[in-house]
Structures are given as structure tokens and as C-alpha cells.
Amino acid sequence: MIDLTDNIARVQERIAEACRRAGRRPEDVKLVAVSKTVPPDRIRKAYDAGLRDFGENRVQEANAKRAALSDLTVTWHLVGHLQTNKAKLGEEQTKSGVREQDVLALAEQVGRLSTLELSGLMVLPPCFEDPEQARPFFRRLRELARTIESASLPGVSMRELSMGMSHDFEVAVEEGATMVR
Numbered sequence: 001m002i003d004l005t006d007n008i009a010r011v012q013e014r015i016a017e018a019c020r021r022a023g024r025r026p027e028d029v030k031l032v033a034v035s036k037t038v039p040p041d042r043i044r045k046a047y048d049a050g051l052r053d054f055g056e057n058r059v060q061e062a063n064a065k066r067a068a069l070s071d072l073t074v075t076w077h078l079v080g081h082l083q084t085n086k087a088k089l090g091e092e093q094t095k096s097g098v099r100e101q102d103v104l105a106l107a108e109q110v111g112r113l114s115t116l117e118l119s120g121l122m123v124l125p126p127c128f129e130d131p132e133q134a135r136p137f138f139r140r141l142r143e144l145a146r147t148i149e150s151a152s153l154p155g156v157s158m159r160e161l162s163m164g165m166s167h168d169f170e171v172a173v174e175e176g177a178t179m180v181r
């Protein structure tokens, strides 16, 4: 059995190696430990091993864990989509994302909302056997972010690219991910 602490260290090493290959700085890539379904005591162990960013995909589950771990200084990330009973975002009833051709228009709309700031994009490519096959998706997200950036929309920056998961994070880091999940 692989120890949690060793496992985290190994992932961080692999992120650093991918950064080296791409001429990037490891401190520019955040490891967001997706902790959905993981009980608070195990999150606490991951915290003790050095992790500070955790990702949840359900608001109620996240709130319960935040309460149980309120003594820790943690940044919680919502990596799921909001259900409509949590937020009503205009007419766009996108269940789990937005089509590529609609991203710019959505960015413009979100940027106009005074209570929200759009700080980047996230992608979930199909799950491929070979992580190399995800590379074109990551590259495309980065290009899309550049397109949006150059539109200079108020309330919109593209400093974060959340891309890459357990099986393909090294490729994502090589393609510019600032957060891996």
C-alpha cells in the first residue's frame, strides 16, 4: 500500500519534472486535491502532508467538511457545476460546461456581473488510455484563453487554466496548466 504522504510527494515531484520539461516554475502549478467522497480525517492527513487546496463538487458536502476542518487554513475549490437551486445564472442553463463557440460570449456575460470575477477556464477532456491524446484539448483551452484575454473584457482575466487530472496531469502541465486536479 502506498502511503498518502509518499504519494503526495511523488505527485509533486512529477509536477516539478513536467515543469522542468516545459521550462516552467513548479510554484506556478497548484495541486488541487479533489476530496469529494473523502472523509475529513483523511483530508486532515493530506493537509499534514502539505496540501492546502482541496476540491469538492457538491456545495453541501463541501460545507460540512469546511465546518469539520475549520481549524485548518485551507483553500476550498468548487470543481463541480452549480445546480440551479444554488445559483441562477441568467439564461445559460449549461449543465456541465459550455461549448467552445459559446465561451467568449459567456465570459463577457460573467464579467458584467458585479459579484463575480472570471479568472480562467477549466476543461475535462474525454478520458483516454494514452494521456498524449488529451494534449490537443489542453492546447486548445490555452488558445481559447488567449483569445478571451485579447478581448480585454472587464471583470475577466485568464490567469488560471485548470486542466489535467490523475492520469494526464503531466501533459496538462506541459501545456500550461496552473491547476491540476
Ligand SMILES: *Cc1c(COP(=O)(O)O)cnc(C)c1O
Pocket (backbone or CB within 6 Å): 034, 036, 057, 079, 080, 124, 165, 166, 167, 181
Ligand atoms: C472528481 C473530479 C476530479 C478528480 O478525478 P480523479 O478521477 O480523482 O482524477 C477532477 N476534476 C473534477 C471536475 C472532478 O469532478
